[in-house]
Amino acid sequence: MSETSASAKAKDEIVVDKKSGNGSKKQKQVTDPSLNMDELRDLANLVIEHGFTDFEFENENIRVRLSKTTGAPVTVPASVSSAPAPITAAAAPAPPVETADPDADLYKITSPIVGTFYRSPGPDKNAYVSEGSNVSPETTVCIVEAMKLMNEIQAEVSGEVVKIYVENGQPVEYGQPLFGIKK
Amino acid sequence: MRDIRKILIANRGEIAIRIIWTCKEMGIKTVAVHSEADREALHVRYADEALCIGGPPSAESYLNIPSIISAAEITNVDAIHPGYGFLAESATFAKVCEDCNIKFIGPNPDVIAMMGDKVEARRAMKAAGVPILPGSPDPIESDQEAKKLALEIGFPVIIKAAAGGGGRGMRIVRTEEELATNLELAQTEALNAFKNGAVYIERYIERPRHIEIQILADEHGNVIHLGERECTIQRRHQKLLEEAPSPVISAELRNKMGAVAVKACQEIGYSSAGTFEFLLDEDGSFYFMEMNTRIQVEHPVTEMVTLADIVRNQIRIATGENIGYTQDEVQIVGHSIECRINAEDPVKFTPSPGKITAFNIPGGPGVRVDTAVYPGYVVPPYYDSMIAKLIVHARTRELAIARMQRALDMLVVEGIKTTIPLHQKIMADEKFQKGEFSTKFMEEFEY
Numbered sequence: 001m002s003e004t005s006a007s008a009k010a011k012d013e014i015v016v017d018k019k020s021g022n023g024s025k026k027q028k029q030v031t032d033p034s035l036n037m038d039e040l041r042d043l044a045n046l047v048i049e050h051g052f053t054d055f056e057f058e059n060e061n062i063r064v065r066l067s068k069t070t071g072a073p074v075t076v077p078a079s080v081s082s083a084p085a086p087i088t089a090a091a092a093p094a095p096p097v098e099t100a101d102p103d104a105d106l107y108k109i110t111s112p113i114v115g116t117f118y119r120s121p122g123p124d125k126n127a128y129v130s131e132g133s134n135v136s137p138e139t140t141v142c143i144v145e146a147m148k149l150m151n152e153i154q155a156e157v158s159g160e161v162v163k164i165y166v167e168n169g170q171p172v173e174y175g176q177p178l179f180g181i182k183k
Numbered sequence: 184m185r186d187i188r189k190i191l192i193a194n195r196g197e198i199a200i201r202i203i204w205t206c207k208e209m210g211i212k213t214v215a216v217h218s219e220a221d222r223e224a225l226h227v228r229y230a231d232e233a234l235c236i237g238g239p240p241s242a243e244s245y246l247n248i249p250s251i252i253s254a255a256e257i258t259n260v261d262a263i264h265p266g267y268g269f270l271a272e273s274a275t276f277a278k279v280c281e282d283c284n285i286k287f288i289g290p291n292p293d294v295i296a297m298m299g300d301k302v303e304a305r306r307a308m309k310a311a312g313v314p315i316l317p318g319s320p321d322p323i324e325s326d327q328e329a330k331k332l333a334l335e336i337g338f339p340v341i342i343k344a345a346a347g348g349g350g351r352g353m354r355i356v357r358t359e360e361e362l363a364t365n366l367e368l369a370q371t372e373a374l375n376a377f378k379n380g381a382v383y384i385e386r387y388i389e390r391p392r393h394i395e396i397q398i399l400a401d402e403h404g405n406v407i408h409l410g411e412r413e414c415t416i417q418r419r420h421q422k423l424l425e426e427a428p429s430p431v432i433s434a435e436l437r438n439k440m441g442a443v444a445v446k447a448c449q450e451i452g453y454s455s456a457g458t459f460e461f462l463l464d465e466d467g468s469f470y471f472m473e474m475n476t477r478i479q480v481e482h483p484v485t486e487m488v489t490l491a492d493i494v495r496n497q498i499r500i501a502t503g504e505n506i507g508y509t510q511d512e513v514q515i516v517g518h519s520i521e522c523r524i525n526a527e528d529p530v531k532f533t534p535s536p537g538k539i540t541a542f543n544i545p546g547g548p549g550v551r552v553d554t555a556v557y558p559g560y561v562v563p564p565y566y567d568s569m570i571a572k573l574i575v576h577a578r579t580r581e582l583a584i585a586r587m588q589r590a591l592d593m594l595v596v597e598g599i600k601t602t603i604p605l606h607q608k609i610m611a612d613e614k615f616q617k618g619e620f621s622t623k624f625m626e627e628f629e630y
Contacts, residue, residue, distance in 0.1 A: 113249075113250065113253065114234060114235075114236050114250050114253040114254045114257065115253050115257065116257055146249060146250075146253040146256075147249060147252055147253055147256065147283070171234075171257035171258070173234040173235040173236065173254070174219075174234075174235045174236050174237050174238075174244075174250065175219060175235050176235070
């Protein structure tokens, strides 16, 4: 299989090559199959410039995922198989983040456990709350699933849901902010 | 065979870094879990992924099984390395991992449970032909039983808690008159400390040495030993420094003790790394004390003299690989010493947490530093006080001592108190230099 890579050097050209033998939309070919820091930086800038929130790329040597969600860990796993020059834990430079917390005046509902965040009781059910919803202390705002057990999380305060910090199905850690409530 | 591409490290501090080192060399991804107090910890920064699993107290985080397992599931790890301490010898934790199809890097839950119970362990070791101290095979039921046994064993005897360890729950009895009271007190203490009032009695050796044998066992019945470690220098049953080989163990005695440990492992179906702790009497006889079914703090001295990577071996064994080398291929080369550097006052041993304002590790030939601290790091008050292990390796014991002295002089830690001055005094001690000491060494030591 021929060498492929995303070339982010040209300003408006993001070339993504699908992992396939035939019929690949190869438009550019570079000799070095891996991405170095400069290319990663260019890639990140292109993502920001074009207003993408998520960008993912993969070839047989490397997989890159850039995400603009605040707080989400950015990982660049190098392939465990015969990668010639795998990138060692290079995290893409984060998109510009405000230095002060703009939500400092909001009450943060944080996850009391490690698990997976769900906005609704089931896949086809409505979300417990949305932006603008009013909550009281006993209101269930979400589920965090841990080890196959669905744990309902209560608001524990009264107020209005202003921000939702995590996405449905996202893994969350202990203490991770889930909702911003205006009391 | 099992594929291990990602490991969750259920621990913190220097051992978490230790595991990350080997994982990086093996191309294995790492997941660090940490308490809120460890957000700035080094292992969190070096791991490929990190998750906060709870509040600062260990019970809420590093001992929190559901939290750790949940973290393992959402990061999709293949295995968990428990390090030492915390959940490393928890049969429950090992079983939960098994039930959740996560490979626990260590032996199976039954073996952990058996060797974790002092009374059960003694029974199993006796059956495997391991010399054990004359003592009660079962927990003591009555004063009469205690008296009868003590007279058989011969005073002095020691009363030990079946569920105890690390020096806790022990009472020495030198005369028959003291026996009944001490028995009752020991049972109460054991009940309070370990929720288990069972105690047993064994002979007490006045001036023993503490010698331990490192073993490696794979899941196919192959077992080898990597020689001994001398761990006699202890304060209140806590090891201060260790060395390999022991200055008083001949090759013949090493082979004998090693063979005993290897056979015992085969009998009980042990796998992964483990350590047999023995008491060595002045006449050269040795007796089983306990077995640690995990990697130990002082494993580096064995690594230095045998060129083994014990963590690497643990991981390979966990994938189902054979050990891959035979007993004959194990060579002990040179001499290694390890000093445990604690964040404590070197005379009063009171803890000294706080911010490390300067930290400079010594380099040069034969020096290894296992640590998780760095300049600016704040040593938290919630966990044990060890901040670094300073390890040296040289051709002879004399050269190793000189090297350790040099390394201690050039290890800079400012902002907190450490036990570096204590180690410097020990290295300069005449009895230590001659290799003549028993576990009474620190009691008789002048600070």
